[in-house]
Amino acid sequence: MIKKILKNKFLLILILLLIIIFGWKIFFKKKETVQYQLTEVKKGEIVLTVSGSGQIETLDKVELSPKISGELESIFVKKDQKVKKGDLLFKLKTSSAQDNIEDLKIALDNNTFTLEKLEKSKSQTEDDLKKALKDGFTLISNVYEDLSTMMEVLKTMAQESSYGSERKDLDYYHKVVGLSLGQYYSENEIKNDFERIKEIYDQRKKEYLSLSQFASQEELKNFFEKSYDFLIELSEFTRKNRDTILLYLQYLDQEAVIPPIPLTTTQSQLSNLKNYTDSLNQYKTNLLSILQSIDRYQTSIENYEKDIVSQKLTLEQKERNLKRAEEDLEKYFIFAPFDGIIGQVNSDIKTGDNVSPSTLLATLLTKEKIAKISLNEIETVSVKEGQKAILTFDALPDLKLVGRVIEIDTIGTISQGVVSYNVKIILEEDNEMIKPGMSASAEIITQMKKDILVLPSQAVKSENDIYYVNLVEVPEGKKEEYLKNPPSRMTIKKQEVSVGISNEKNTEIVSGVKEGDLVVLSSLTLEKNQSSRKTNQSLQIPGFTGGSSGMRMR
Numbered sequence: 001m002i003k004k005i006l007k008n009k010f011l012l013i014l015i016l017l018l019i020i021i022f023g024w025k026i027f028f029k030k031k032e033t034v035q036y037q038l039t040e041v042k043k044g045e046i047v048l049t050v051s052g053s054g055q056i057e058t059l060d061k062v063e064l065s066p067k068i069s070g071e072l073e074s075i076f077v078k079k080d081q082k083v084k085k086g087d088l089l090f091k092l093k094t095s096s097a098q099d100n101i102e103d104l105k106i107a108l109d110n111n112t113f114t115l116e117k118l119e120k121s122k123s124q125t126e127d128d129l130k131k132a133l134k135d136g137f138t139l140i141s142n143v144y145e146d147l148s149t150m151m152e153v154l155k156t157m158a159q160e161s162s163y164g165s166e167r168k169d170l171d172y173y174h175k176v177v178g179l180s181l182g183q184y185y186s187e188n189e190i191k192n193d194f195e196r197i198k199e200i201y202d203q204r205k206k207e208y209l210s211l212s213q214f215a216s217q218e219e220l221k222n223f224f225e226k227s228y229d230f231l232i233e234l235s236e237f238t239r240k241n242r243d244t245i246l247l248y249l250q251y252l253d254q255e256a257v258i259p260p261i262p263l264t265t266t267q268s269q270l271s272n273l274k275n276y277t278d279s280l281n282q283y284k285t286n287l288l289s290i291l292q293s294i295d296r297y298q299t300s301i302e303n304y305e306k307d308i309v310s311q312k313l314t315l316e317q318k319e320r321n322l323k324r325a326e327e328d329l330e331k332y333f334i335f336a337p338f339d340g341i342i343g344q345v346n347s348d349i350k351t352g353d354n355v356s357p358s359t360l361l362a363t364l365l366t367k368e369k370i371a372k373i374s375l376n377e378i379e380t381v382s383v384k385e386g387q388k389a390i391l392t393f394d395a396l397p398d399l400k401l402v403g404r405v406i407e408i409d410t411i412g413t414i415s416q417g418v419v420s421y422n423v424k425i426i427l428e429e430d431n432e433m434i435k436p437g438m439s440a441s442a443e444i445i446t447q448m449k450k451d452i453l454v455l456p457s458q459a460v461k462s463e464n465d466i467y468y469v470n471l472v473e474v475p476e477g478k479k480e481e482y483l484k485n486p487p488s489r490m491t492i493k494k495q496e497v498s499v500g501i502s503n504e505k506n507t508e509i510v511s512g513v514k515e516g517d518l519v520v521l522s523s524l525t526l527e528k529n530q531s532s533r534k535t536n537q538s539l540q541i542p543g544f545t546g547g548s549s550g551m552r553m554r
Contacts, residue, residue, distance in 0.1 A: 036486040039521040044454040048447040054373040056438045067331040069356040083336040090334040104322040115311045122304035129297035136290040137213040158194035163260035173248045235280035242273035340366035371425040371440045380421040382446040389444040402428045453509040470520035471495035
């Protein structure tokens with residue numbers, strides 16, 4: 001007895017505890033709101049740099065060699081000749097290089113033409129798609145206008161009796177034909193079929209009335225498809241009952257039976273069913289043609305988009321090839337890198353000889369200042385002669401000078417397992433405050449792209465090597481409002497993008513979004529209790545006051 005009482009008491013306490021816990025969760029249930037920060041896709045530039053440090057040195061003598069192999073065409077200097085920075089000293093034969101550039105320009109023009117043609121075809125197909133959707137909406141409007149009358153007439157045939165019987169007209173025809181052919185007949189089969197079809201019709205009519213021709217492509221296409229499926233069912237219903245009445249009339253002729261339903265009524269019903277079946281079949285044919293056109297246009301647009309992305313990548317590659325070829329053409333001309341005196345001209349070479357980067361053409365005596373910077377092997381890969389650099393100095397924090405890479409070590413130095421290379425940067429302008437031995441830092445510009453689509457790198461996400469952004473669908477005229485004060489509820493979709501170069505701040509967007517689009521930069525989820533209590537005294541953090549609201553970053 002005592003055990004039973006204790007057991008019941010334990011169960012009661014357990015139930016009370018569960019009620020308290022459940023009630024507490026409901027009472028203090030947290031409600032979440034999301035605060036978004038949006039950013040706009042804009043045109044801009046991205047600069048890639050590598051940084052290193054070293055010291056200022058004095059360059060006494062520079063050995064001049066070609067940067068490319070070729071036939072020496074002209075020699076413009078002699079020993080002890082004074083030269084100025086930029087003077088042409090030697091020239092290699094350029095005919096093959098110029099031919100290569102012309103070929104690349106022709107290929108680039110062809111690619112540009114192909115890209116323009118693809119974009120034009122895509123634009124035309126988009127117009128065709130819009131027209132198909134508009135034609136589809138017009139057709140659907142005519143369909144549902146006709147269906148209003150058609151469904152009322154069919155309702156009379158399927159749900160009413162012309163001879164005062166409980167059995168409806170269409171079910172009566174169906175039963176007579178079934179009995180005459182020795183087939184099984186289900187009571188009220190046609191009436192039930194119609195009620196099912198009428199229910200689908202009512203739903204489709206409701207959807208149609210709430211639909212606008214300015215709805216999204218997917219909404220319109222989806223409704224067209226559902227309407228087509230309904231037309232199939234309805235046309236099958238009218239066809240079946242048309243054929244049944246034809247068999248019924250044949251039976252009357254053969255058996256010489258006097259029917260309870262006047263023949264004029266039956267003939268009128270048959271005529272309506274014939275007309276309805278023909279109309280519905282025509283509607284089906286027209287709507288199917290439009291749906292097929294929509295599918296074809298959408299597929300074409302998707303293919304055009306893929307081809308355009310591919311063509312843009314090819315175009316960029318051709319542009320890079322042309323730029324490299326033009327840069328290589330400059331290497332056929334050997335200029336004085338700075339002021340000085342020609343100390344020696346290699347007497348072993350003459351015009352018509354083949355020369356290479358290992359061939360010494362001449363020596364230039366000078367007193368130019370250079371920055372000798374050390375870079376690791378990874379950074380050195382992207383550094384090339386001729387690239388600009390920004391130089392700063394520990395002893396002169398307010399001074400910035402522009403320099404140019406003139407030499408990169410071909411063999412690295414290994415120290416504690418780390419391979420480093422020396423890079424020599426000549427100062428573009430002399431400054432008396434710069435002294436040999438001073439510490440210098442250099443930021444070498446390895447790549448710069450202007451007038452490209454950029455987004456903050458924070459806005460670009462990746463998943464399984466696929467890049468995407470959270471694209472915001474902005475109602476017309478609401479862009480500025482969304483940027484200044486984004487609503488907590490917005491239509492956001494995951495949009496795949498192709499990316500180009502990037503740095504810590506920005507990323508180049510090659511395709512997937514367009515200039516002016518808004519994407520999510522960051523989101524902040526706020527949690528607050530639904531309870532009206534203002535403060536949760538169980539936990540307080542020094543420096544913070546107020547209620548138990550909390551926040552977490554997504």
